[in-house]
Amino acid sequence: MNFSEFSQKLGQVEARGLWIEIAILAGCVLVAWAVCRWFGRDQPKDSIWFGQRTIDGLLFPLLALLFTDLARRAVMGFQTVLVLRIAVSVFVSLVAIRFFARVLSAVFPASALARLVERTISWLAWIGAVLWIVGLLQPVLTELDEITLAFGRTRVSLRTIFEGTLSAGLVLVIALWISATVEKRILSEAVADLSMRKVASNAIRAFLLLIGLLFALSAVGVDLTALSVLGGALGVGLGFGLQKLAANYVSGFVILLERSIRIGDNVRVDGFEGRITDIKTRYTLVRAGNGRESIVPNESLITSRVENLSLADQKFNITTTLTVGYQSDVAQVQSILCAAAAAQPRVLRDPAPIAFLLNFAPDGLEFTLNFWVADPDKGRDNLRSAVNVAILAELRRAGIEIPYPQRVVRVESLPTDTSPAPAARL
Numbered sequence: 001m002n003f004s005e006f007s008q009k010l011g012q013v014e015a016r017g018l019w020i021e022i023a024i025l026a027g028c029v030l031v032a033w034a035v036c037r038w039f040g041r042d043q044p045k046d047s048i049w050f051g052q053r054t055i056d057g058l059l060f061p062l063l064a065l066l067f068t069d070l071a072r073r074a075v076m077g078f079q080t081v082l083v084l085r086i087a088v089s090v091f092v093s094l095v096a097i098r099f100f101a102r103v104l105s106a107v108f109p110a111s112a113l114a115r116l117v118e119r120t121i122s123w124l125a126w127i128g129a130v131l132w133i134v135g136l137l138q139p140v141l142t143e144l145d146e147i148t149l150a151f152g153r154t155r156v157s158l159r160t161i162f163e164g165t166l167s168a169g170l171v172l173v174i175a176l177w178i179s180a181t182v183e184k185r186i187l188s189e190a191v192a193d194l195s196m197r198k199v200a201s202n203a204i205r206a207f208l209l210l211i212g213l214l215f216a217l218s219a220v221g222v223d224l225t226a227l228s229v230l231g232g233a234l235g236v237g238l239g240f241g242l243q244k245l246a247a248n249y250v251s252g253f254v255i256l257l258e259r260s261i262r263i264g265d266n267v268r269v270d271g272f273e274g275r276i277t278d279i280k281t282r283y284t285l286v287r288a289g290n291g292r293e294s295i296v297p298n299e300s301l302i303t304s305r306v307e308n309l310s311l312a313d314q315k316f317n318i319t320t321t322l323t324v325g326y327q328s329d330v331a332q333v334q335s336i337l338c339a340a341a342a343a344q345p346r347v348l349r350d351p352a353p354i355a356f357l358l359n360f361a362p363d364g365l366e367f368t369l370n371f372w373v374a375d376p377d378k379g380r381d382n383l384r385s386a387v388n389v390a391i392l393a394e395l396r397r398a399g400i401e402i403p404y405p406q407r408v409v410r411v412e413s414l415p416t417d418t419s420p421a422p423a424a425r426l
Helices: 003-012 015-039 059-075 083-107 112-134 137-146 158-190 194-219 224-239 243-258 298-303 330-342 381-398
Strands: 148-151 154-157 266-269 272-279 283-287 293-297 306-308 316-324 354-361 364-373 408-410 423-425
Touching (some): 015 083, 083 158, 112 137, 137 158, 148 158, 158 194, 194 243, 243 272, 243 283, 243 293, 243 298, 272 293, 316 381, 330 354, 364 381
Antiparallel strands (some): 266 272, 266 306, 283 293, 316 364, 354 364, 408 423
């Protein structure tokens, strides 16, 4: 239907028929809302079908589109249809927007690029709906088909490029949806180990995206046999310019498969110590107790020395050192140190805190206190500070001295003075 036919039908609409269409549309929307409300009562808030408020998911506009289109076909037999036709185009655009928005937000929850794609799809969907309502969609597509671009000896129209982009985007988003569903509904229950779940989800997503890309290229008319040349060029590129990227990518899968380093382990890499929070395709995130994060390439974890502090024991040791006077009671000092550490709720009772007389220092007796925690990600310096404050208070209460450093300063006399040089003790 072109614009003139749309204007002619608009003039043929009667007030009574218009109100009938509005009532039918309201009934279709009400039925769609009731169905979504009934089946979405116990659904999670991140559901693609139901969304956070039942009606902001994909199922509501999809059901409304189905009911409205069926009603439109039924009403066409006895009157001119206008409102239901407009509603169908609006619901089609809303289905496309909800589909892309929900899938991208579920797969990439914090991506700015995903938000940009959502806004772009929204603008294209609403522009397409307006052009369809007024009957200008087909003329616009015809004009786009006549505008061609030359790529060597091949000429491609703008319409082909536009439709190919939409087809590829649709197929890839469907692949992402399937991979997210498999990871959430199947892998989370079948695979208990977090590292194995991560490698399985990455492999499934990569495989589905590859299959989706091949289907998209085939849908737009690209000869897949021509990809053999591209594959050879890609292999040469990986061998030279992208060897580091390929090495990090493969190393990430090796780390996840052999499970020598797992998510949640405490590790020390190049002097940086912390807990592994995530293993990405190219790098691994290590978070220290003070909140800092280190991005470690996966290849470094394979080729360099890495200390896994959680591989054999999940307990983490913290030490603190102090010096007391030589006249102090050693057993009393050890008891004060152990009691100060044991009073902290984060300190483990097994193994219990233990204090050692480590050295006979020039300034006094040097003690070292050892205690263990199971949650170093909550901070070590804050716990060490709390233990030190408690030790200082107990030592002062017991009258045990923490001596000042003692040094001997020798003052040399003038060259003409033959008397021995005096010594001063500070």
